[in-house]
Amino acid sequence: MKRPAAIAALSILGAAALVTFPLWSSGWESSRYATTILRDMLVLAILALSLDLLVGSAGLPSLGHAAFFGAGAYAAAIAAQRLGSDDLLLGFAAAIVVSALLALVIGLFAVRAAGIFFLMLTLAFAQMVFALAFQAVDLTGGSNGLANVHRPMLFGLDFNGPEALFELVASVFVLVLLLLWRVRASTYGRALVGLRENERRMRALGYDTTRLKLSAFVLAGALAGVGGALSGWSLRFVSTNDVGIGRSIEAFVSVLIGGTGSLVGPAVGAVVVLFVERVLPSSIPFAETVLGVLFIVFVAAARQGIVGLARAAYARVRAP
Amino acid sequence: MTEGRVMIETRDLRREFGGVKALDGVSLTIAEGERRAIIGPNGAGKTTLFNILTGELEPTAGRVLLAGEDATRRSPHELARRGLARMYQRNELFEPLPARENVRLALAAAAGPYRPASPGPRDRAAAEVLLERVGLEGRGGVPARSLSHGERRQLELALALAQRPRVLLLDEPTAGMSPAETARITELIASFDRALTLVIVEHDMDVVFRLADRISVLHEGRVLVEGAPEAVRGDRTVNEVYLGKVVA
Numbered sequence: 001m002k003r004p005a006a007i008a009a010l011s012i013l014g015a016a017a018l019v020t021f022p023l024w025s026s027g028w029e030s031s032r033y034a035t036t037i038l039r040d041m042l043v044l045a046i047l048a049l050s051l052d053l054l055v056g057s058a059g060l061p062s063l064g065h066a067a068f069f070g071a072g073a074y075a076a077a078i079a080a081q082r083l084g085s086d087d088l089l090l091g092f093a094a095a096i097v098v099s100a101l102l103a104l105v106i107g108l109f110a111v112r113a114a115g116i117f118f119l120m121l122t123l124a125f126a127q128m129v130f131a132l133a134f135q136a137v138d139l140t141g142g143s144n145g146l147a148n149v150h151r152p153m154l155f156g157l158d159f160n161g162p163e164a165l166f167e168l169v170a171s172v173f174v175l176v177l178l179l180l181w182r183v184r185a186s187t188y189g190r191a192l193v194g195l196r197e198n199e200r201r202m203r204a205l206g207y208d209t210t211r212l213k214l215s216a217f218v219l220a221g222a223l224a225g226v227g228g229a230l231s232g233w234s235l236r237f238v239s240t241n242d243v244g245i246g247r248s249i250e251a252f253v254s255v256l257i258g259g260t261g262s263l264v265g266p267a268v269g270a271v272v273v274l275f276v277e278r279v280l281p282s283s284i285p286f287a288e289t290v291l292g293v294l295f296i297v298f299v300a301a302a303r304q305g306i307v308g309l310a311r312a313a314y315a316r317v318r319a320p
Numbered sequence: 321m322t323e324g325r326v327m328i329e330t331r332d333l334r335r336e337f338g339g340v341k342a343l344d345g346v347s348l349t350i351a352e353g354e355r356r357a358i359i360g361p362n363g364a365g366k367t368t369l370f371n372i373l374t375g376e377l378e379p380t381a382g383r384v385l386l387a388g389e390d391a392t393r394r395s396p397h398e399l400a401r402r403g404l405a406r407m408y409q410r411n412e413l414f415e416p417l418p419a420r421e422n423v424r425l426a427l428a429a430a431a432g433p434y435r436p437a438s439p440g441p442r443d444r445a446a447a448e449v450l451l452e453r454v455g456l457e458g459r460g461g462v463p464a465r466s467l468s469h470g471e472r473r474q475l476e477l478a479l480a481l482a483q484r485p486r487v488l489l490l491d492e493p494t495a496g497m498s499p500a501e502t503a504r505i506t507e508l509i510a511s512f513d514r515a516l517t518l519v520i521v522e523h524d525m526d527v528v529f530r531l532a533d534r535i536s537v538l539h540e541g542r543v544l545v546e547g548a549p550e551a552v553r554g555d556r557t558v559n560e561v562y563l564g565k566v567v568a
Contacts, residue, residue: 191433194425197414204374204412205429205483206400212433 019170022163032162039166041274042173043231047247048254048266049180050223055252056260057189058216059196060111061119064126065224065251067106068099070133070243072225073232074140075099077149088152088159088168095229096222102129103221104214111213114199123245130243145239149232159233169230173267176223181263183219192216250277253291257298259305268306326388327352327487327517328373333382335368335541342368343379344541352387352486355518357528360538361562366521367409369538370489373519374406375399387486400429403486407476407493409521413464419475420460423447426482447482454478454508470501477508487517494524506530529553537562 017024021038025031047069054060072095079094080086110121133140140146151160152168159168183189194202195209202209232238241247250273258269273291280287302309328350335343343365350356358366371377373384375396384391386402394402414422424447451460454474459467464475473493480488493509494502506527512518522528528535528549535552537545539561545552552558 187428187431187435187437188433190421190425191428193417194414197417198412200376201408201412201414201479202425202429203396204376204400204406204408205426205479206397207429207433208395208397215434 015174019167019174021170022166035162035166037274037278039162039169039234040278041271042169042267043227043234044250044254044274045267045270046173046176046227046230047224047251048258048270049176050220050227051251052255052260052266053180053183053192053216053220053223055255056266057184057196058192058213060213060216061115061252062110062122062217062220063119063245063248063252064106064122064124064129065220066243066245066247067122067126067129068103068221068224069228069231069247069251070129070238070240071102071221072096072099072228073238073242074133074146074228075225076229077146077232077238078139080150080152081146086150086153088154091152091229091233092226095225099225099228100218100222103218107214107217107221111210111217123248126243126245126248130240130245133240133243140238140240143240145237145241146232147237149236149238151233151236165234169234172226172230176226177263177267179223184263253295256303257294257305259307259309261304262307262311265305265307272306325352326350327354327386328519329385329388330369330373331383331385333369333372333384334380335365335372335377336380341541343372343382345382346538346541346543348536348543348546350517350519352517353515355520355531355533357520357522357532357535358538359522359525359528359535359562360544363540364538365541366538367491370406370491370519370521373399373489374404400483403484404489405480405483405485405487406489407473407480407491409491409495411464411472411476413472413475413479415465416463418461418463419451419456419467419471419478420444420447422464422475423450423460423478423482426479429483450478450482453481455504470497470505473497473501473505474508477505485516487519488512490518490520490522492521492523494522494527502527 022031022035025034028034047065051062051065054062075094075098076091080091083090106125110118110125113121134142151165153159159165191207191212195212199209228242231242254269254273255266256269257272258267259265276287276291276294280290298305304312326349328348330346330348333343333346346365346369358369360366368377372379375394375398378393386399386404391399391402414425424443427443427446448460451457454477456471456474456478459471464472467475490509493505497505502524509518510531518531520528520531532549534547535549536543537552537558544561545555545558
């Protein structure tokens with residue numbers, strides 16, 4: 001079998017194994033727990049993957065990406081509540097439209113700045129969205145959040161059970177991965193890399209770089225919104241945590257630890273981050289500091305991230 | 321060379337930087353297909369002029385016309401789409417990307433980035449043709465940053481040519497090159513389609529006299545002298561302010 005075909009076959013097998021995880025793990029003693037943790041990892045992975053489109057591909061370090069995640073989470077939950085419908089497509093549509101529009105508005109200002117100023121602007125706007133979510137009590141429940149978020153249905157399929165919900169989250173994760181894989185290979189994805197490497201030259205070549213950055217910002221925002229909708233359904237709860245700086249940092253750390261150079265890096269990073277945050281504390285003391293140490297190590301010594309390190313190691317093993 | 325039609329016109333172009341007059345009323349008329357050299361000592365305003373022509377800098381006053389249409393204060397990407405390309409004095413390349421990918425990005429600019437498709441075999445072939453045109457055949461897989469200085473200048477040229485420009489601004493095309501590299505890139509530029517309008521800023525007078533149809537001498541932000549190469553070479557004031565220092 002040729003290498004691309006082998007990779008394709010492995011990817012399909014991997015995706016199938018992932019989506020059916022609750023089925024084949026059902027014999028395990030901790031299957032329920034593992035399914036829940038893995039589900040949350042995949043939700044964070046979607047957020048991290050969408051952020052990587054900005055940080056990794058286009059070189060736009062956004063520190064406010066949770067604004068769109070939270071906007072999607074609130075939009076899906078509020079739309080379902082107000083319209084009295086648990087339709088899955090309605091939830092996603094609301095999440096995508098609201099988060100994309102928010103990204104468009106914030107992006108119009110933010111993409112005109114570069115580097116550290118872009119970072120500070122995205123952070124500032126996200127804090128404004130946070131404050132808005134905190135104060136618009138009638139809409140968002142304010143500091144109490146929105147409890148009792150209904151899990152969605154689609155054509156009579158009910159995603160209320162933990163297994164069905166996991167399969168939904170995992171399927172969407174695979175679709176997002178597939179979409180981003182296509183984007184990276186496309187002319188558009190290559191143009192984003194050009195933007196990262198030399199914006200001046202891109203302009204001189206005839207690319208409208210402001211519009212290009214804005215489009216990436218909106219696309220990344222919409223995908224983050226999809227992740228947010230899934231988060232609300234997973235936890236049956238949406239709160240200001242979902243738009244807060246903490247969530248933005250979680251996503252950013254996932255991207256950096258996993259590595260920006262590859263498609264799956266940020267997803268691997270998300271798995272590591274949630275493992276350290278949620279699983280490790282039950283077995284070792286001071287687990288909370290592990291993430292900080294990891295972060296420092298990767299920023300200081302391994303910018304290429306886990307996937308970059310793994311690739312380099314693999315290349316060394318294969319080299320004669 | 322097509323007679324008559326004006327490709328680039330500047331009218332009383334002025335640019336100040338905090339009181340310093342970089343351009344102090346520059347009026348130029350460059351015909352379609354003409355090869356115009358702009359020479360002058362450092363600080364004469366040559367790069368400022370280029371930056372205004374490409375839209376990277378706004379003039380304090382004055383106008384720019386490209387093929388008869390107003391091009392003052394237009395964004396660089398808009399001017400690029402109207403047929404203006406530029407070879408930078410300091411290379412502006414996509415450093416970690418292979419030479420081939422650098423050229424592909426330049427080729428893809430015309431159709432824009434909003435296409436779902438990945439580059440096909442035709443795009444790839446076009447990139448190879450351009451690399452060969454500038455003498456980089458067989459070097460397509462090398463990252464821009466790993467090319468030699470001369471090769472990087474050649475790649476700069478390939479990016480500009482990939483835009484299929486009507487006007488090509490060359491900012492010191494031979495800067496930092498060895499004599500052999502200089503000779504090669506000069507002949508390469510000389511071999512360009514005569515329909516392409518060239519504006520060349522260059523310090524190497526051999527290169528200038530090899531390429532230029534006409535020469536404008538810029539001094540302290542003004543056009544001091546303008547004319548055919550022989551006339552400029554013989555001009556006394558030009559020799560005093562500039563040439564005298566270079567070709568004694």
